[in-house]
Amino acid sequence: MIERDEQLLERLQDLDKSLAPDIAWLLRNPCGDTPRADGLRDLGERLSALGEALLKRSDELDRHAAVRLPPEGWIPEAGPPAGRIRAAHYVGRGELRYGPLYLATCGAPCLPFYGKDPTHRIARHPRCTACTSAAASPELVSVRPVRTSGNTHKS
């Protein structure tokens, strides 16, 4: 079990409390239409430092979760099979993207139902063809992160 990072959580709580006032201060610049460079720099440095800490922590949690994966990197897809056998997908060393779910190289959400799979139960599942090609690629180092650029929020 991995411990909570209390210091990081405190930094997030501090950001939550101070971000709106900091941005409001930047936007109501009494010296002109352009926000002050020092204010922009302070906020940018703060967000960058926190972003680095969040990415580092995310990597730690991914490494911790990846210990549960079979060494070959193939696990069953999540979700209902809808009358068919679940396919096996390649997640490599894996990155958790949606709670406990791993995303395969093809984008399919997967769960390590068999843990480290010491009895090779994954061999009963047909392998995804897209993942088979990706896993054979010498350029594959890790699972690519999912980009959510298509999501837009209206305010």
Ligand SMILES: [Zn+2]
């Ligand atoms: Zn796949």
